[in-house]
Amino acid sequence: MALRRVAIDTYHENVVYLNRDCAVYRAEGFQALSKVEVRANGRKILATLNVVDDGSIVGCGEVGLSEDAFAQMGVDNGHTVSVSQAEPPESMGALFRKINGERLNKNDFLAIVRDIAHHHYSKIELTAFVVATNRGEMDRDEVFYLTDAMVACGRRLDWRSNLVVDKHCIGGIPGNRTSMLLVPIVAAHGMLCPKTSSRAITSPAGTADTMEVLANVELPFDQLSDIVRDHHGCLAWGGTADLSPADDVLISVERPLSLDSPAQMVASILSKKIAAGSTHLVLDIPIGPTAKVRSMPEAQRLRRLFEYVASRMHLSLDVVITDGRQPIGFGIGPVLEARDVMRVLENDPRAPNDLRQKALRLAGRLIECDPDVRGGEGFSIARDILDSGRALSCMNAIVQAQGSKHFNHNQPKLGALTFEVLAHANGVVTGIDNLHIARVARLAGAPKVQGAGVDLVRKLGDAVSMGDVLYRVYADFSTDLEFARQLSNKFSGYTVGGVEDLPHVFVEF
Incomplete structure (x- = not known):
């Protein structure tokens, strides 16, 4: 069959596209979301099957590959490839044991991470692993096994120095x-x-x-x-x-689910x-009250x-x-x-x-x-x-x-559209919601629009009067500006009160 590049970003998941009327599709008994193997020039990838009914996307006699999958194949558009049913990943037994709450050993994690790094898992299987390792706390040896496996399954740089x-x-x-x-x-x-x-x-x-x-x-x-x-x-x-590389694949599942367990965080960062x-x-x-870690005992455990x-x-x-x-x-x-x-x-x-x-x-x-x-x-x-x-x-x-971009920080190129968020009471700033302010900045277009974002005018402990500017929002597109405005109108992200309301923090400097 002829290879066709389908310009769809599937975010760290290999996806293959077959036309429903394709003879191979019917003969092999494929079905949507099943795992298939694509081969060409001695190279193979495993991918999740999507079935299309539009011949302009993938025609009969063609095999479509998503952006990531096409890059991994390393052959030109139109190259002849073969497609077959894929064998289940070797680590599926270990995955099922983890789903059942069992403790895995070093070889189990190595097998799972190797299959993840090689894109042998579908998004469904990845989600099962992420949820299984998040649902019940892994013991510290399991976290070590996961970290070690994630390092072993990728490139390791050597700077030839004892101090890096x-x-x-x-x-x-x-x-x-x-x-x-x-x-x-x-x-x-x-x-x-x-x-x-x-x-x-x-x-x-x-x-x-x-x-x-x-x-x-x-x-x-x-x-x-x-x-x-x-x-x-x-x-x-x-x-x-x-x-x-397994970390990049796991992140593609963890982020949409807003899962960031201590075990996964440690393995991701240290690997x-x-x-x-x-x-x-x-x-x-x-x-902090709106940080990932919100108490000293939690910080000490981490x-x-x-x-x-x-x-x-x-x-x-x-x-x-x-x-x-x-x-x-x-x-x-x-x-x-x-x-x-x-x-x-x-x-x-x-x-x-x-x-x-x-x-x-x-x-x-x-x-x-x-x-x-x-x-x-x-x-x-x-x-x-x-x-x-x-x-x-x-x-x-x-x-x-x-390669310098010749940035002038005295005259930075900010978004052409802007609005200000004002204080609705007198007092001092007693709270700034990290998550909310970050969301306002993203709705304004950051980071894709470099000049978009939020410029804070007041910080914790600053005195404010009603009508004072708390922050300015910058955007390049009216729709982005309006989304950010609607969110900040619901809640500015700031709390104004008395000095006694300022949150205490314990730091170790």
């Missing part, structure tokens, strides 16, 4: 672009910090989205390797490095960092699980519990966040102080991984690097090496 540092936040706090400050600070100190980051999935911007405002982030690994060797760091999208070649990691766990698995994986881990009561910085959205980052690097008086201080403290913790630095000295070293302009020079060098 990185930082990661568990997420949920808008505007938290500390990585874009930490990398140039740590790199200017002479430490290796090859930062491969993700794009946003449910947030208004990921590190890669914001860095893309300044420079190219989709670069071949050989080029990134040269940049890291020359400048001690990079800020790039990690999607081309094939690091822990990516270990596969990226990190030897030392600072992990940021924010606590810390202990991270520390256990990291120790088994021979990764040096420093967990830092931080203030997650509100967004970090002022801007939420790629251009606005890039503006804040550059203002901090340039020591601009308009720079958000919370972003500066948090980045300095996290960078200080990483600098203290240097055996020549005494404990407690990291913050002052990081501050000196930032204040002297060395971090800015390092960032500019990385931007030029990755």
Whole structure:
């Protein structure tokens, strides 16, 4: 049969399309959502079958493949391929045991993760695994087995250095672009910090989205390797490095279901960092009323699980519990966040102080991984690097090496359409809902529209009078602006009250 590329993004799921009137479809007894095997030139993929009745999509005698599946086949449009019924994945027995609540061993998880990484599972089977591992807490050894398997089933980078540092936040706090400050600070100190980051999935911007405002982030690994060797760091999208590929597939199911269990979080984060070649990691766990983690006991349980698995994986881990009561910085959205980052690097008086201080403290913790630095000295070293302009020079060098976009943070190109959200009472800001503000920014178009998002004018503890501006929303399209306006009209995301109503937070700096 002739291969046909069907330009549909099925998000980490291989899908094959056959016409209902196709002789092969009828002869083989295929049915919709069954698993089929497609072969060509000695290569094969497993895919979920979709049946079409429109010959303009896939005609008789043709096999259609979704974007991901077509890329994996590695042959041209029109190439001859064969299609047959697929055997069930070898790990199905282990999957069924997990669904029944049984404890799995190291080989069970390796088999399951290998089949996931090779796209042998349908979305239904993936969902069953994600729900089964979320429904009942996996014990800490199972989390280690899952993490180890996720590393084993992908590429593992070797930077030929005994000290490769990185930082990661568990997420949920808008505007938290500390990585874009930490990398140039740590790199200017002479430490290796090859930062491969993700794009946003449910947030208004990921590190890669914001860095893309300044420079190219989709670069071949050989080029990134040269940049890291020359400048001690990079800020790039990690999607081309094939690091822990099973994690990318699992995320495609976890995010729509809003599942983010501690076990899956630990395995996802640590597998990516270990596969990226990190030897030392600072992990940021924010606590707040609308953060992912909302109490100190919950944060301590998560810390202990991270520390256990990291120790088994021979990764040096420093967990830092931080203030997650509100967004970090002022801007939420790629251009606005890039503006804040550059203002901090340039020591601009308009720079958000919370972003500066948090980045300095996290960078200080990483600098203290240097055996020549005494404990407690990291913050002052990081501050000196930032204040002297060395971090800015390092960032500019990385931007030029990755391909500068010539971003002007003094005149950032924001969305042409805007509206302001105003306070409805007098008092002080006692609450800012992270999730709600992030949703407003996404409805405004972020991160796909780089200049869209939310620019905060008031932060926690600020005094406000009725009619004062709380934040401004930017969009490029009237429909996006209207969606964001409707949501903010229902609830601004801000709570105004008395000073005594301010939420307390316990941080470990």
